[in-house]
Amino acid sequence: MSSKPHVLIIGAGSTGSATAHDLALRGLRVTVIERGEIASGTTGRNHCLLHSGGRYCVNDQEGAIECIQENLILRRIMPHALELNDGLFVALDDEDYAFQEKFLAGCQECHIPAREIPVEQALRIEPFLNPNIKGAVQVPDGVFEPWRFCTSFLATAKKNGATIRNFTEVSDLVFQGNSVAGVRVFDHRTGKTETLGADLVVNATGAWAGMLAAMANVDVPVAPTAGVMVTLGKRFNNMVINRMHRPHDGDIVVPIRNTSIIGTTSWRVTSPDAIEIPQDQIDTMMCAGELLMPILRQARQRGVMAVARPLIASANIDARDFSRTFEAFNHRKQGGAAGIITISGGKTTTARGMAEKVSDVVCAELGINAECKTKTTPLVSYRDFYN
Numbered sequence: 001m002s003s004k005p006h007v008l009i010i011g012a013g014s015t016g017s018a019t020a021h022d023l024a025l026r027g028l029r030v031t032v033i034e035r036g037e038i039a040s041g042t043t044g045r046n047h048c049l050l051h052s053g054g055r056y057c058v059n060d061q062e063g064a065i066e067c068i069q070e071n072l073i074l075r076r077i078m079p080h081a082l083e084l085n086d087g088l089f090v091a092l093d094d095e096d097y098a099f100q101e102k103f104l105a106g107c108q109e110c111h112i113p114a115r116e117i118p119v120e121q122a123l124r125i126e127p128f129l130n131p132n133i134k135g136a137v138q139v140p141d142g143v144f145e146p147w148r149f150c151t152s153f154l155a156t157a158k159k160n161g162a163t164i165r166n167f168t169e170v171s172d173l174v175f176q177g178n179s180v181a182g183v184r185v186f187d188h189r190t191g192k193t194e195t196l197g198a199d200l201v202v203n204a205t206g207a208w209a210g211m212l213a214a215m216a217n218v219d220v221p222v223a224p225t226a227g228v229m230v231t232l233g234k235r236f237n238n239m240v241i242n243r244m245h246r247p248h249d250g251d252i253v254v255p256i257r258n259t260s261i262i263g264t265t266s267w268r269v270t271s272p273d274a275i276e277i278p279q280d281q282i283d284t285m286m287c288a289g290e291l292l293m294p295i296l297r298q299a300r301q302r303g304v305m306a307v308a309r310p311l312i313a314s315a316n317i318d319a320r321d322f323s324r325t326f327e328a329f330n331h332r333k334q335g336g337a338a339g340i341i342t343i344s345g346g347k348t349t350t351a352r353g354m355a356e357k358v359s360d361v362v363c364a365e366l367g368i369n370a371e372c373k374t375k376t377t378p379l380v381s382y383r384d385f386y387n
């Protein structure tokens with residue numbers, strides 16, 4: 001038996017993986033429980049954009065600042081999981097071009113390095129861009145590989161003593177009085193059920209956070225907000241191509257491995273497990289993608305996917321305008337069950353910052369004084385995950 005407090009993290013997407021690393025590095029005993037494969041939730045099926053923050057610098061500056069800060073940290077700690085290819089914001093018409101001024105001001109206010117480049121230069125770098133663009137600005141966007149992103153954090157957590165159990169589903173929480181004292185799990189590989197004790201449980205289940213919290217009879221304001229993405233059978237761009245306007249449907253083309261992904265839409269869903277993909281949204285993606293890069297009209301669709309963002313809901317605001325920031329909820333302090341903390345919101349790009357925030361809350365709750373060291377600790381390679 002270890003005398004270290006035991007923290008059980010539910011979910012091995014980007015948030016749970018980064019949290020396992022943070023808490024293991026602070027010296028706690030950590031177990032991660034994931035119902036599927038690592039990154040099999042939203043993290044494994046998104047655009048893979050390492051945000052510079054440019055996308056949010058006008059209408060969500062809090063989210064934009066978090067993105068650029070974390071982007072710069074991830075470049076240092078996990079270079080092996082990233083492709084540092086930069087991004088271009090391009091103006092297609094006069095309205096976009098008028099927005100460029102606000103965009104450059106927003107980048108400056110959020111400390112995002114941005115550089116206006118001549119249209120001819122943009123077309124030389126990205127020959128498949130719409131030749132009629134009116135302006136182009138380069139920002140430090142990039143691309144992450146989601147499996148490597150998560151397994152780099154988890155491999156480092158394992159090196160520091162963490163246990164990772166995938167294909168193991170939390171079916172219920174175990175209570176002692178009004179306090180969560182562990183979880184009931186079903187192992188999908190063995191078909192066995194068992195009970196695991198914990199000093200504290202972290203709910204890092206992303207868009208499923210509301211369902212998990214309901215097991216503790218607590219509420220989290222998570223709004224599963226779906227988006228459709230179309231993956232093309234070839235890579236047409238090297239930099240991330242964004243349209244120069246407020247985030248909208250089909251305004252981004254991200255190159256990942258040998259494909260380009262067009263994204264995305266945004267609508268609220270009731271269950272992240274049952275997202276229907278309407279054909280008209282796929283058509284919208286193709287039409288909007290073609291405006292940015294006309295060649296996409298002829299491209300073969302390799303696949304279409306939809307997943308839900310775990311955004312924090314705000315009353316009377318359209319889902320597209322929910323902030324991309326994140327929050328840790330200590331349910332005991334809100335008058336609910338003790339022994340369980342939920343982390344929600346954010347993006348894969350901000351996973352390390354989310355982990356720092358929830359780990360601070362975990363340590364405070366356990367009465368542990370341990371500093372976060374993840375900003376400066378390089379991660380081991382994802383290759384070490386199975387060693």
Ligand SMILES: Cc1cc2nc3c(=O)[nH]c(=O)nc-3n(C[C@H](O)[C@H](O)[C@H](O)COP(=O)(O)OP(=O)(O)OC[C@H]3O[C@@H](n4cnc5c(N)ncnc54)[C@H](O)[C@@H]3O)c2cc1C
Pocket residue numbers: 010011012013014015016033034035036038039040041042043044045046047048049050051168169170171204205206207208212225226227228229263264307308309310345346347348349350
């Ligand atoms: C369309 C779209 C595009 C996006 N594009 C980007 C992008 O380009 N860049 C970016 O930075 N962010 C992007 N995001 C946001 C990003 O994908 C999410 O914010 C992030 O993946 C959330 O990670 P997470 O770990 O919180 O959730 P998840 O990755 O969903 O992880 C939660 C995990 O919990 C597990 N789980 C659930 N219930 C249980 C249970 N009962 N027992 C055990 N395990 C359980 C699930 O299987 C899942 O693996 C995008 C989101 C969407 C929807």
